[in-house]
Amino acid sequence: MFKRTNVRYPRPSLKSLLWGSLGGSAGILAVIIGVGLYIVETLTRPKRLATFALYTFSPFELGIPAEDVTFPSLHNDYQVNGWYVPHPGATTTIVVSPGYRGSRSDVLGLCALLWKAGHNVLVFEYYGHGTVVGMPVTLGYREINDFLGAVAYAKQRAPEARLGAVGYSMGAAVSIMGTARSPEIEALVADSAFATHRRVVEFAVSRTLHLPFIIFEWVTDLILWLRAGYRFNQVEPLRDIARISPRPVMIIHGMKDTIVDPHDAPLLYKAAGEPRELWLVQDVEHCGAYFFDRVEYMRRVNEFFDVYLRQRTPVSPDTDTDAQSEGPTSLSEAI
Structure with a gap:
């Protein structure tokens, strides 16, 4: 018969748990900021028309x-x-x-x-x-x-x-x-x-990312103010x-x-x-x-x-x- 031995696994320290949660939070925050930057850049970036678009x-x-x-x-x-x-x-x-x-x-x-x-x-x-x-x-x-x-x-x-x-x-x-x-x-x-303004951006985000816009709203509004000089409510x-x-x-x-x-x-x-x-x-x-x-x-x-x-x-039309x-x-x- 095999002798059963107790194996002790090391417990994560409070310090490692803290750093891990901070790293995860930083990653989520980076994603939120990245999405906000993408929204504002897409909205405000100049876009030169293709040559054929000018021939209309x-x-x-x-x-x-x-x-x-x-x-x-x-x-x-x-x-x-x-x-x-x-x-x-x-x-x-x-x-x-x-x-x-x-x-x-x-x-x-x-x-x-x-x-x-x-x-x-x-x-x-x-x-x-x-x-x-x-x-x-x-x-x-x-x-x-x-x-x-x-x-x-x-x-x-x-x-x-x-x-x-x-x-x-x-x-x-x-x-x-x-x-x-x-x-x-x-x-x-x-x-x-x-x-x-907020509603039209929210509608676009919900249709493309399928995520609630409230996640990105505060940072998008802040970036819009920093990059374009105004906020949604204006x-x-x-x-x-x-x-x-x-x-x-x-x-x-x-x-x-x-x-x-x-x-x-x-x-x-x-x-x-x-x-x-x-x-x-x-x-x-x-x-x-x-x-x-x-x-x-x-x-x-x-x-x-x-x-x-x-x-x-006003004159009513002859037909329905x-x-x-x-x-x-x-x-x-x-x-």
Whole structure:
């Protein structure tokens, strides 16, 4: 028979346990900081457009009399690029802004249709996002100065014209914040706007990392302040939208949006004062409502500006709109 012997295993000392836990905590902290750095760098890093991206449609192909224009941002620290399309006898001007890293050509089709409806049109691209690159961008914090510069330029070009605005994605969020600060804008269409800076980052993190954003929120917010000079709570259309009333707001959003949480639209709608409109479009991706049904989209947008900028009585369409295009009939259905 084998003789049984007692084997004593060395007990880890308190010191080794402490160092081990500190090492593990340091590793977790390093991962959290790394993710925060990646989020901020991805968000703000300049991105030069590929050469072929610069060769796209222009007003020339659509036969509209657009002028290449530049105007200063609010603080006159750089020039913003745009197209101004004057319409003879127009009593209204619509300011159109594309989204994050978008160019003015992205929304050229809408601009042409607005011009054909009798509006002057000013479309611009946020500095650093479109054809002019090379400097860090933000998600609305600095870009609001471009929007306010566009409003001033539109008023300068047609002082007697009443102003409206259409924005997409980040451009819609900026248009909400800018309209709240610009009494000159009398009617706003916001397509695929995010409710807050934090929410749009949280939505992206949850879809890509499948982890709760609260793990990375504090460090991302700190790095954003250190690298870009602002914090999440300084970009909140949800806070500003109530200040637009009694001027009207139309909110449009695709319910299959994978860039901005579709629930942001009802949040903005709830926060907005009257008059307000909400159009939620089923089975449509980010900024896709126009492409889903161009006729219905332009009918709604043109009627909105006719009613609130031209004081015309709305006319109901002859036929019922596709139910899929109409979206939910109540806010509770959207939420």
